[in-house]
Amino acid sequence: MHDDIQEILLSEEVIQNKVRELGKQLSQEYEGKNPLCICVLKGAAPFMADLVRRMEIPLEMDFMAVSSYGAYTQSSGVVRIVKDLDTPVEGRHVLVVEDIIDSGLTLSYLLELLRGRNTASAKVVTLLDKPTRRTTGLKPDYSGFEVPDAFVVGYGLDYAEKYRNLPYIGVLKEEIYSV
Numbered sequence: 144m145h146d147d148i149q150e151i152l153l154s155e156e157v158i159q160n161k162v163r164e165l166g167k168q169l170s171q172e173y174e175g176k177n178p179l180c181i182c183v184l185k186g187a188a189p190f191m192a193d194l195v196r197r198m199e200i201p202l203e204m205d206f207m208a209v210s211s212y213g214a215y216t217q218s219s220g221v222v223r224i225v226k227d228l229d230t231p232v233e234g235r236h237v238l239v240v241e242d243i244i245d246s247g248l249t250l251s252y253l254l255e256l257l258r259g260r261n262t263a264s265a266k267v268v269t270l271l272d273k274p275t276r277r278t279t280g281l282k283p284d285y286s287g288f289e290v291p292d293a294f295v296v297g298y299g300l301d302y303a304e305k306y307r308n309l310p311y312i313g314v315l316k317e318e319i320y321s322v
């Protein structure tokens with residue numbers, strides 16, 4: 144285990160089993176719909192890469208970057224589009240792929256934006272849900288795990304751009320971000 148990690152919450156095996164399960168479920172839900180899977184960069188990149196390989200249906204991928212956290216652990220409350228989609232979404236079934244929903248600010252903003260572009264449907268799959276931190280009414284359509292109110296890193300999730308490449312998800316030691 145990495146020295147900066149206090150505790151492993153979800154092992155690589157547990158994550159991969161869940162991804163396989165979600166991929167199977169989404170394959171059934173989106174059969175015949177050629178969904179556009181939208182990865183919210185950067186945190187969702189490992190989850191998106193693993194998830195689409197478990198979806199056994201035709202689909203397309205696109206990438207979007209929005210930022211509300213800046214470099215550290217507090218949401219700024221202001222959502223900014225850093226990179227927009229390359230694909231027109233009008234009439235498309237879009238599935239937003241997220242690593243974590245915390246306050247829900249990022250996704251509330253994103254879903255409103257996408258629905259305003261007249262999608263046929265706009266749903267969300269998140270690997271992690273931290274419902275205790277929610278300040279919006281947002282609920283994911285598909286969710287992997289609920290996590291407690293702790294700052295978690297790994298499998299895409301960062302602290303100051305570090306730890307995204309850990310294959311597991313762990314709680315960061317408080318001394319790392321309290322200095």
Ligand SMILES: O=P(O)(O)OC[C@H]1O[C@H](OP(=O)(O)OP(=O)(O)O)[C@H](O)[C@@H]1O
Binds near residue numbers: 185186209213243245
């Ligand atoms: O529900 P919220 O409170 O809005 O938080 C969730 C968002 O915060 C993180 O992204 P971040 O802005 O840190 O960018 P990153 O994915 O590049 O790390 C995470 O990947 C979600 O997109």
Ligand code: HPA
Binds near residue numbers: 243293300
């Ligand atoms: O717990 C978290 N870890 C990393 N990034 C995050 N963005 C929202 N919550 C978190």
